[in-house]
Amino acid sequence: MEGRRYIPIVLLLLAAVGVQLTLSACDAAYYLTQLTMSLYYAIVAVGLSLLMGYAGQVSLGHAGFFAIGGYTAAVLATRNLAVEPGAMARALGAMGLLLQREDLYGQTIVYLSPWVSLAAAILLTSAVACVIGVPVIRLKGHYLAMATLGFGLIVYYTVLGAPGLGEADGFSDVPGFRLAGPLEVNGRSAFRVQNFYIACVLAAGVMALGGNLVRSRMGRALRAVHEGEEAAQSLGIHVARAKFGVFLLSALIAAVAGFFLTHYNGGIGPSEATALKSVRYLAIVAVGGMANLWGTLIMGVGLNFLSLRGAFGSFDDAVFGVILIAVMVLAPEGVFRRLPWPFRRKGGDDAAAA
Amino acid sequence: MSAEQALQYCLAGVTVGSIYAIVAIGFNIIYNTTGIINFAQGEFVVLGAMTAISLHTVTPLPLAVAGAVAITAAAGGLIGAGLTRAVKRPTVLRLIIVTIGLSIVLRAAVLHIWDEKVRALPFFTGTEVSSVGFFGARITPQALWVLGICAVTVAGLTLFFRHTLTGRAMRACAANRTAAGLCGIPVGRMVTLSFTLSAAIGALAGCAISPVTQTQYDMGAPLAIKGFTVAILGGMGNSLAAVAAGLLLGVLESFSICIFPLAYQHAVSIAVLLAVLVFRPSGLFGSRDVSALKEH
């Protein structure tokens, strides 16, 4: 019985293999590029779904966390430590934490290993999530929405205003992220297939983590909080701690997705930190069904895929706006109200009624 | 810093602050009736200004403004009526999401009805170069217009909400929707009315600030964020406090330029907002008890 919960994860990976083989067979492997990008955006939405659907906390600032992860990757990977290496750089070099590459124009660049910057991104995101999350998570309704929106805007204005963060141009020339052996997060067409699988595995990991969380004691506590904070408190649930825990987790998921996508895209710009981006994540969670991780993942991949291929033309934002209104009016429980067995959550279907 | 320069900073702050204040008033009307924040309020401002600019090509300015206010109010009323009937079980989260969606859709509509170009209404009095001297510092006459319109609107709204039956009925809806319904107040109609009223005031705000700020299809969201900030600083639902908070934030931002680079101006004012949200969610001028009642 214990193993049954992993069946959907296995199916997800099998579906990924099917999609890849079909596309490659049809000589249409280029679709994998946008699918990979969509998967990273969908991962952010899945993290947000944990926060919104299960803990009932709205966030209009998740693009901010995504940007923190992405910008950490970009800043640390594009800083050339070969130019006047300080004591710090030499020490890192001695520990074997520096990598070397040559860019397109023949310049040699020594940079920090992305593994170190991934650790840095996680630490930074945790720190920011604590500073923001501890006071803000106590707020409710509009006040919470406004506070998270404000947080996202501060990140946006910071990356736009700080000279060290690339200002309006953002970063380009971010190198790939060598994971192990030939595996590398890299946007070049030679790496296309393996990157699709890297993104799928990351998505599967986040789904497994989310699924386990939802079924755990913590998940039940969250649902209780969602149903009624006072009642939950009287049952001995530490409401603030439960809410903060899921806030931190979903912030970290967003930051890690941002980190990977920045290495995949080879850059990042302030457009990743805008309030409109946060709203897009919200739209995906809403259309996926609030407390429905699988619905969120599927809609996240589907909608972002179409958007990144330019299918909506100049109506891209309008499409997301229409989706928000239509879902709230026609299907407030999301478009996948009841999924058949492997995807059905045990209990808490009504938790979707945020 | 000379006294004259300091005064000039103050007046610059007043110009910006009056813009924030007039946008914030629109938020308060819907909040007073429904307890929701209309994230699309900024789009009403843009819609009003754009309509007035188009009308002004064929009619004189006062008529254009009046027409724009009427058209935007009608649009706002339709939207309000539609939404309140369409959204079942309207929780705070759902209404936030709907009004955010509405804001995006309205912005796209303005982009495709008009275009991406920047436009402006002419100054109500004087021209681009005229200014009013004030102990050596100067301010554009349009800022005085905006302040005047703020004052008239706040006075009118106060009278309306305190002393007319309709106004009281609207406030009753926000305090307790069910009870209001039981007392025979047509809650749905009151919500529609509040959307109409706030769209009208948004449009008026749009016309008044357009000569100063210029109008472009995508300026609604930034304006709404500032207006919302000011509404919260003042204490939700209190329009007079919103005007005071607007002027305060404007002057604060203006003086912040002396210390911080201008590039961080918005980050500074949002940080102020976060601090207020955390430490004094009832706003600078609100009482804690009232806001505790209204949080749900």
Added chain:
Amino acid sequence: MAGRMLAGLLAAAVLWAVPLAAGQGEPIKVGAILSVSGPASFLGAPEKRTAEMLVQKINASGGLLGRKIQLIVKDSEGSPEKATSFAKQLIEEEKVLAIIGPSTSGESLAIKNLCQEGKTILLSCAAAEKIVDPIAPYVFKTPQKDSDAARWIFQTMREMNIRRIGVIVSNDGFGIAGKAQIEKIAPEYGLQIAIAEVYDKGATDLTGVLNKIKGQNVEGLVNWSIVPAQALVAKNMKQIGFQVPLFQSHGYGNIKYVQAGGEAANGTMFPASPILVADQLPAKHPQRELLLSYKKDYEAMYKEEASAFGAYAYDAILILAEAIRKAGTTDREKVRAAIEDLKGFVGTSGIFNYSKTDHSGLDMSAFEMLTVKDGKFVRLKP
């Protein structure tokens, strides 16, 4: 079930996106990544209209090498991640010969390496010099150089005996790149920058920062910006009685900004491409004929005045068409080399002279100092 849904969704997407199979006499595919909507739409929208108009015109007169041009326009909304996705799509899937745009420097830099690695010609419509420095063989740009614009401004300042200046720029890619050039070049002209500030591209009032600059006793002010907010500068200066000469950048090249500034805009000086004063050019001016024809076509088709921004896209397509004609083939390397060999080519923004070491193509002669008189652009020294 969900797997099936995913598959169905994918199938739908595939059907939607699969391009029509190409027939005989295949068209030459050219991509365009432009910020048609979003925060840089004031650039991308006229660029798109111009590009579509010119391609239509070329096709109506028989196309190139007997083949039509197929223009694939993608709206990137000014975001580098969408530009990256679209660039990969155009390069790997549509296998376009060249990409026109992007409109902003951030997007152009984001796809610079992609185009180089994918051997796809990029003709950027953004101004920042980083796009062509370091030079990637496949990457070119059509707008004038920021450094040349700065030199024109500084030269004029020297003639007016201005020594101490204030600088304000907007926080978009154009403004930031301009600030860097101003700070680099000002010392060459003996100018002292007393203060440099950056304002938000969505600014609604600038009296505060202008008051700060006024307090620094500057003799001249440079505003480097391409966003509509720049029209506020002239207005707000007059309103607070800040009376020093105002210099704008070539990003001011849109009559809408003058109209928005109204009376206050009079006297503003800025370097610009001659397109803005096409009808005032002497009859023997080499660009006169081309400029008048672009203006006439554009204004007849779209009922709005042509700006210098749309002209960037016009030049990009003109240069590409000329290179294809010269190369006599659509072989990528040969077309690319043909662009590099273009000398004395008359475009709307200036006379282009590309070379192996210069992918910007324009020099100081692409500019002329203009000023605003009675709400119209006129040459500073007719």
